[in-house]
Amino acid sequence: MGVSKAMKRTAHEKPSTPSSPRKRPSAVRTVFSPRFAPRYWPEPRLQPVRLRSFCMKGEERLQRQVVEYLRVGLPDSVVWTHFPAGGGGKVRGAKLKAMGLRPGFPDLLFVWRDGERTKTAWIELKTARGRESAAQREVRKSLALAGCATAICRDLDAVIGTFKGWGLRLRAA
Numbered sequence: 001m002g003v004s005k006a007m008k009r010t011a012h013e014k015p016s017t018p019s020s021p022r023k024r025p026s027a028v029r030t031v032f033s034p035r036f037a038p039r040y041w042p043e044p045r046l047q048p049v050r051l052r053s054f055c056m057k058g059e060e061r062l063q064r065q066v067v068e069y070l071r072v073g074l075p076d077s078v079v080w081t082h083f084p085a086g087g088g089g090k091v092r093g094a095k096l097k098a099m100g101l102r103p104g105f106p107d108l109l110f111v112w113r114d115g116e117r118t119k120t121a122w123i124e125l126k127t128a129r130g131r132e133s134a135a136q137r138e139v140r141k142s143l144a145l146a147g148c149a150t151a152i153c154r155d156l157d158a159v160i161g162t163f164k165g166w167g168l169r170l171r172a173a
Contacts, residue, residue, distance in 0.1 A: 058127040063107060066125060066159050073170045078112040104135030106150060112168065121149040121166060128154055
């Protein structure tokens with residue numbers, strides 16, 4: 001009595017029939033053999049695209065709106081930058097603190113020449129509900145004592161009005 005092929009199979013092997021679906025190859029094989037991928041995986045589905053402005057928080061949206069205006073509206077004689085003090089988690093925060101970062105500095109720094117004087121100004125951007133922290137109040141007082149102009153702006157119109165108040169001529173208003 002001979003042993004049939006069916007009896008030689010172990011418990012984990014399945015019989016191969018033409019109607020059975022193909023088994024998905026192991027991850028190693030598919031990763032290193034892209035020619036097998038199209039047979040086993042369905043075509044990727046297109047995901048709906050969300051507009052970037054909906055993914056941003058309120059203050060980030062305001063900041064981007066103001067920066068977009070500043071790139072066009074400010075004269076070339078004004079040097080400005082964003083002061084990135086937040087975000088990045090505890091590790092980045094610890095590194096920045098060790099490098100001398102003080103909390104509370106405003107978001108945007110502006111330097112320009114007014115006749116014989118160089119002027120320095122800072123703008124802190126806040127949403128309609130945003131509140132100034134104690135550290136931000138302290139830094140604003142220190143900057144005012146040092147002769148810097150400071151302002152808190154809650155929208156683009158407030159930024160434009162602040163520049164006009166500082167006597168800075170804008171290209172586009």
